[in-house]
Amino acid sequence: MWRPPILLAPVLPPPDDPAVAAILEGLSRTTGASGCVLKLHLLPDGPEATYRFGQPGSRPQLVVPVEPQDSFRGEFKLYGAGAGPAASPAALECLRPVLEGALLALIERNNASHQIDILLQILGVTEEANLLMNARGEILFANARGEELLSLQRAQGQLANDGQPAPLHSLIVAEMTRRRDSRERVRRQVLTTSDGSRWRLEIVALSGLGSVGCSLVVLTPIRMPGAEEIRKRFADSQISRREAEVLAFVLHGKKAFEIADQLGITEYTVKDHLKHAYAKLGITSRGQLLSRLAVAVPGTA
Numbered sequence: 001m002w003r004p005p006i007l008l009a010p011v012l013p014p015p016d017d018p019a020v021a022a023i024l025e026g027l028s029r030t031t032g033a034s035g036c037v038l039k040l041h042l043l044p045d046g047p048e049a050t051y052r053f054g055q056p057g058s059r060p061q062l063v064v065p066v067e068p069q070d071s072f073r074g075e076f077k078l079y080g081a082g083a084g085p086a087a088s089p090a091a092l093e094c095l096r097p098v099l100e101g102a103l104l105a106l107i108e109r110n111n112a113s114h115q116i117d118i119l120l121q122i123l124g125v126t127e128e129a130n131l132l133m134n135a136r137g138e139i140l141f142a143n144a145r146g147e148e149l150l151s152l153q154r155a156q157g158q159l160a161n162d163g164q165p166a167p168l169h170s171l172i173v174a175e176m177t178r179r180r181d182s183r184e185r186v187r188r189q190v191l192t193t194s195d196g197s198r199w200r201l202e203i204v205a206l207s208g209l210g211s212v213g214c215s216l217v218v219l220t221p222i223r224m225p226g227a228e229e230i231r232k233r234f235a236d237s238q239i240s241r242r243e244a245e246v247l248a249f250v251l252h253g254k255k256a257f258e259i260a261d262q263l264g265i266t267e268y269t270v271k272d273h274l275k276h277a278y279a280k281l282g283i284t285s286r287g288q289l290l291s292r293l294a295v296a297v298p299g300t301a
Contacts, residue, residue: 011047013106020106024051024053027095030087035052035056037056038052039074042071042107057079060077061078061080061087062077062078071104074103128219130143132217137173200220224252
């Protein structure tokens with residue numbers, strides 16, 4: 001189910017923002033002012049901020065109100081003005097749309113930067129593997145778990161509905177293309193990596209990024225059940241304790257000789273246990289075992 005993004009409360013640029021300071025300096029120079037003070041208030045009930053440049057006096061000679069698109073309200077107060085080419089109310093009125101546009105762009109930039117910082121912090125601490133990718137499949141951001149998965153993965157993975165192994169990155173890009181072609185907001189799949197681990201793949205289209213076409217890719221590890229849980233899930237099939245142990249190792253991608261070494265039995269015995277367990281469950285492969293587990297619940301076959 002698609003969940004709309006959580007939008008952070010808008011914030012104003014910090015008092016020492018260099019871009020705001022550049023606007024105040026430029027306005028002071030064009031009006032010959034010795035100092036300039038800008039006060040901003042985000043509408044309707046947002047924060048307020050004050051920005052200063054130069055040496056403001058006790059009484060401003062010129063005041064320029066700004067209030068574009070009902071997004072914020074503010075005013076420039078110019079002190080000691082009168083010697084510059086724009087030192088008149090008429091000239092400043094002509095400049096007002098430019099000033100409003102510049103301030104609006106700075107506020108939007110600051111909000112976007114703030115939200116991106118928060119998003120990266122959230123993605124950085126989660127146990128999930130998160131990737132931010134553009135439409136060309138380029139990775140714009142990867143948290144530590146995502147980098148680890150991509151670096152340790154030996155280039156192979158396969159989707160639950162497609163038995164053909166392929167590089168993990170290629171699988172993700174292909175699913176991004178299918179999501180875009182189907183016009184889905186979110187596309188979900190289950191994939192298995194070459195080490196036998198299973199991941200839930202979720203690709204979310206990110207709106208509000210123009211024509212870039214970015215996607216958030218989330219890979220969540222699927223926990224494999226242990227021997228006791230397997231016995232409970234398949235209680236009606238009368239799976240033995242040893243058979244359940246073998247099945248648990250199989251789910252984790254272990255080979256017969258590795259299971260034999262772990263359990264201290266022969267490889268032949270491992271294969272015999274696996275054959276009997278598969279027969280009881282009416283399956284012939286690990287993939288079918290995973291499918292059975294997906295629908296089985298404790299106490300039922």
